[in-house]
Amino acid sequence: MPALTLERLVASMGxxxxxxxxxxxxxxxxxxxxxxxxxxxxxxxxRPEFITVNGEEVTTVEKLYIMMDKPLDVECSHNARDHxxxxxxxxxxxxxxxxxxxxxxxxxxxxxxxLSNQGDFIHKVESPKKGYLKKYRVELARPFTEEQKxxxxxxxMLKDERRPVLARELSEEQVTAADGTVQNTVxxxxxxxxxxxxxxxxxxxxxxxMTLSREAIGPVTMDTTLxxxxxxxxxxxxxxxxxx
Ligand code: URA
Numbered sequence: 001m002p003a004l005t006l007e008r009l010v011a012s013m014g015x016x017x018x019x020x021x022x023x024x025x026x027x028x029x030x031x032x033x034x035x036x037x038x039x040x041x042x043x044x045x046x047r048p049e050f051i052t053v054n055g056e057e058v059t060t061v062e063k064l065y066i067m068m069d070k071p072l073d074v075e076c077s078h079n080a081r082d083h084x085x086x087x088x089x090x091x092x093x094x095x096x097x098x099x100x101x102x103x104x105x106x107x108x109x110x111x112x113x114x115l116s117n118q119g120d121f122i123h124k125v126e127s128p129k130k131g132y133l134k135k136y137r138v139e140l141a142r143p144f145t146e147e148q149k150x151x152x153x154x155x156x157m158l159k160d161e162r163r164p165v166l167a168r169e170l171s172e173e174q175v176t177a178a179d180g181t182v183q184n185t186v187x188x189x190x191x192x193x194x195x196x197x198x199x200x201x202x203x204x205x206x207x208x209x210m211t212l213s214r215e216a217i218g219p220v221t222m223d224t225t226l227x228x229x230x231x232x233x234x235x236x237x238x239x240x241x242x243x244x
Pocket of ligand 1: 104106195196198212
């Protein structure tokens with residue numbers, strides 16, 4: 001393995017090519033423990049936890065595992081056309097490090113989205129073999145009937161899909177809005193991640209989803225302290241719970 005030089009370290013953190021990282025270091029933009037280090041070829045035995053680049057203390061982690069509370073009207077695509085992208089809410093260098101979302105949420109959906117630059121992690125969490133349930137809270141336009149509930153639990157056939165899909169868990173909640181009206185709130189868990197799946201499932205039984213927010217992916221639940229548009233690194237336990 002080549003020696004871990006400061007140049008390699010800074011480049012691996014998404015601050016550009018090794019040549020660009022070298023220029024940054026030579027320009028005196030990199031500090032360690034409060035001292036400027038302008039020699040790009042300083043070697044490390046192990047990765048330091050943090051370094052300061054452009055005046056900002058940044059973690060040197062290479063493997064990114066991130067949880068975000070995706071706002072409405074934000075796209076999960078790298079090349080968002082009509083809206084902001086989730087990547088605009090994260091440090092730019094993460095994109096250079098190969099960050100990708102684990103599945104997607106529609107622009108008009110909000111809630112839990114996971115991101116990583118580790119292909120095997122993304123693959124595992126998305127894999128039907130693992131079968132992680134995705135849990136959504138939806139507000140419906142019309143009252144949720146017993147017939148609709150029974151149909152969703154039995155399974156519905158969606159247009160252009162080969163197999164019926166079903167609600168793996170379903171519960172209703174009585175939520176009274178500030179104006180006193182009772183909202184038709186349902187919490188539904190599904191095993192797949194088909195295009196617009198939850199909206200299409202409720203439409204198939206004659207209802208209509210007005211708002212949709214994801215609350216959990218398998219054992220990982222939304223950290224509600226993040227606030228809309230907030231993000232944090234996932235804990236080791238959260239990552240392990242999805243990869244074991
Ligand atoms: N189902 C949908 O309809 N939309 C999403 O964003 C996720 C699941």
